[in-house]
Amino acid sequence: MGRPTDQHNLIMLKMLWFITIITCLLDLVQGKHYTLFQYIIMLTILLLPTLLLLGDIFLIRGSYLLVTVLILYFSLRLFWQPSLINLLLLYLVMFLTVIYRQTALILTASIAAIVVSIIVFQLHSGSLVDAVERMHPVWFIIPGLILIILMLVLNRFILVSHRSTKKEQQQWHNIQAGFAILTWSYELKRGQLFMSKGIEELTGLPADFFIKRPERMQKLVHPYDSLRLFEAYKDLLAGKKRVLEHRLLLTDGSIRWVQHLALPFQDKAGNITRLDGLIIDMSKQRVREEKIKHMAFYDQLTGLPNRIMFENYFALTLAGQIHQEQKLALIFIDLDHFKQVNDELGHDVGDLLLKEVGIRIKGVMRENDLLARLGGDEFIALLSSVSHETITLVAERIVDAFSRNFAVKGHELRVGASIGISMYPKDGRDLETLIKSADKAMYTAKKKGKNQYYFG
Secondary structure, three states: OOOOOHHHHHHHHHHHHHHHHHHHHHHHHHOOOOOHHHHHHHHHHHHHHHHOOOOHHHHHHHHHHHHHHHHHHHHHHHHHOOOHHHHHHHHHHHHHHHHHOOHHHHHHHHHHHHHHHHHHHHHHHHHHHHHHHHOOOHHHHHHHHHHHHHHHHHHHHHHHHHHHHHHHHHHHHHHHHHOOEEEEEEEOOOOEEEEOOHHHHHHOOOHHHHHHOOHHHHHOEOOOOHHHHHHHHHHHHOOOOEEEEEEEEOOOOOEEEEEEEEEEEEOOOOOEEEEEEEEEEOHHHHHHHHHHHHHHHEOOOOOOEOHHHHHHHHHHHHHOOOOOOOOEEEEEEEEEOHHHHHHHHOHHHHHHHHHHHHHHHHHHOOOOOEEEEEEOOEEEEEEEOOOHHHHHHHHHHHHHHOOOOEEEOOEEEOOEEEEEEEEEOOOOOOHHHHHHHHHHHHHHHHHOOOOOEEEO
């Protein structure tokens, strides 16, 4: 059964005051009167839930309070003015408790109404019989009319509540569809899995495929992330919430990034019986993040690492030499006659030439060497674990790579490369010093005739 909500309590409170007004009108029509003290007592009882309307007590225990007030109100009316109508109104409380859809609450109200009616019959049996004998037939119709009116009013409140709930469901469905969100729930004891329809859009597989065999979902987790997901599962069983991002390796070989939010559900005894969660498709966001990251660390024209990436790589390389220092070589490359190409053929041809130059230099370097573009027609490379002979061989390969023309947009272009080389730690122990040393060596190579290399 669902837990009573504050909306149910508000509906019941409105019904309470509606019934109060109706019963007061009936008293006026029948000519029944209560003492001032009795009116004060009944009014105090009715005001109690109204005064607590905004309090936490009302929101949490409002259902019990309102049912108690209803029973108490009609019981006092019946005790002070024994009549068939007041007796029927007391039994009406049982009907009104249906709104909460709680078996315990309905039984409690029913038992209380029966007990009160038995006591009244024991104390005022003669009065009730006389009252029934004196009643006009119309008064037997009135309780039925009141019941019909109350049923119509109650139905109206239920419809409004249903529309509100339906609207919330539509809003949640819209959010799920718009942001690629799916929900899941796993019953631990029964091993039963529930998944929303969003799983089909995410994986290309129907929800029943996973519901019938829950372990299939686990098999979609990327092997590199399976250990983290297993640790998260253990945390959930320990009563902790978990939020993590991981990859799904789909059957077509594609990868989807998802954000997984999960939390455990505990029963009254404190035992974890169910796990609930949300899975949000983060693939598009990841693509955007990777694009931004690429723009931050890579040259947009050549696709080579930029200066920031080069500086980070150099720092990382030095950090790996704490226990054993090794020789590093920094190669500074400046193109010869590139300005002439730009001036005569335009920047579009010049840009295409730079891309071809990057590809050709990268092709003659070792796989573990890093080549970056500093800007303009300047390139820089970092070589690790090198000797003087190794760096000489790489430099000669680069110079030789420029001995062949570059075919760009139907033009046969010939450019050279002046190369300056500095060595770590001989020429410097920080990047700035090494670049200055290599740059100075590069200008020396230009002065000596260009298209050659020179050590700093």
